Amino acid sequence: MEISDLIVSQHDVKGKILVVDDQIVNVKIIKKLLQEDYDIFMATDGDQVIDVCMDLQPDMVLLDIEMPTVNGFEVCKQLKANPLTANIAVIFITAHFEEATEVKGLQLGAVDFIHKPINPIITKTRVKNQLMLKQQSDLLRSFAMYDALTGVxxxxxxxxxFAANWRHCIRDKEPISIIMLDIDVFKQYNDNYGHQQGDNCLALVAKTIQQTLKRPCDLVARYGGEEFVCILPQTDFCGAEHKAKSIIDNINALKIEHGFSNVSDYITVSAGVATVVPHKEMQQDMLLELADKQLYLAKSNGRNQVASIEISNIS
Ligand SMILES: [Mg+2]
Known part of the structure; x- marks a missing residue:
């Protein structure tokens, strides 16, 4: 994705706001006030907020402080402690106007306060301002999410x-697959053709992998020097293996001359595939390690090929 695409896509999106209050009537008042401008989601229990936020990834949470099971402060603390939810803007809603309460809320990472009873203009303005700041910082953060050389x-x-996809696949009992890819004999390519051409080769390979993954939910990332990794959520073993083979074929079809390779006259890649239907007791790093082992196997079997493994569930 290009930077300009990122900026455009940010403007297309309607902000997502989760409203949390144990009194459903309060939630409804806020929903009515904001639903024209934003996508509004509701929760009435502090207990649900973390889970809902991890799945929904709202831009903002309007959070009641006084709730029976888990209070707003505790919810805010948990949101800020979790890397998957830490960037969500939190505005507290409270019936009490006390300096000490505001200080505590701000120290926990909230960006603003709204007081009950709700004043429509103040609420709309505060939400709008904070949402704008949130989207600007999202944009800055997204610039830091791409590899400068290859654009993936x-x-x-x-x-x-990977953490988010892993979680979704546990919940939906769906398979997830990882493809580890490594350009074969790349050191000799760099040493003989020079780093500039080496960089061009990396960029072209990255682009080809990206074009081979057609679904928007798939991701290719630069993992190391000449190593790439793909996440294929909701993809079974056969699907992932097939995809890895297509990547290898498409790299071969580029016919990037490599006169110093013992594999082919052209640039080739090797691939390691691992698939699992994850469950809660499993470590996600295990899948990466297994894909890496398969990559090693593909290398030792002669490169320019796929090695793959499906992990059967031992629960
Ligand atoms: Mg309350």
Whole structure:
């Protein structure tokens, strides 16, 4: 994705706001006030907020402080402690106007306060201002999510997406697949053709991998020097293996001359595939390690090929 695409896509999106209050009537008042301008979601229990936020990824949470099970302060603390929800803007809604309460809320990471009973103009304005700041900082953050040389996702974006996809696949009992890719004999390419041409080769390979992954939910990231990793959520073993083979074919079809390779006259890649239907007791890093082992196997079997493994569930 180009930077200009990012800016355009930010403007297209209607802000998502989660309203949390144990009194449903309060939630409804705010929904009515804001629903024209934003997508509004509702929760009446502090307990649900973290889970809902991880799935929904709202831009903002309007959070009641006084709630029976888990109070707003506690919810805010949990949101800020979790990397998947830490960037969501929190505005507290409270019936009490006390300096100490506001200080505590701001120290926990909230960006603003709204007082009950709700004043429509103040509420709308505060929400609008904070949402604008949130979207601007999202945009800045997204610039830091791409690998400068190849234009595909970087390691940081990979880590975030993998964690989120892993979680979704646990919930939906769906398979998730990882493809680890490495350009064969790349050191010799760099040493003989020079780093500039090496960089061009990396960019072309990255672009080809990206074009081979057609679904928007799939992600390719630069994982290391000449190593790439793909996340394929809701993709079973056969689908992932097929995709890895297509990537290898498409790289071969580029016919990037490599006179110093013992594999082919052209640039080739090797791929390691691992698939699992994850469950809560599993570590996501295990899937990466297994894909990496398969990549090693593909290398030792002669490169320019796929090795793959499906992990059967031992629960
Ligand atoms: Mg309340």
């Amino acid at each position: 996702a970087n390691r940081r974006q990979f880590d975030q997406r």
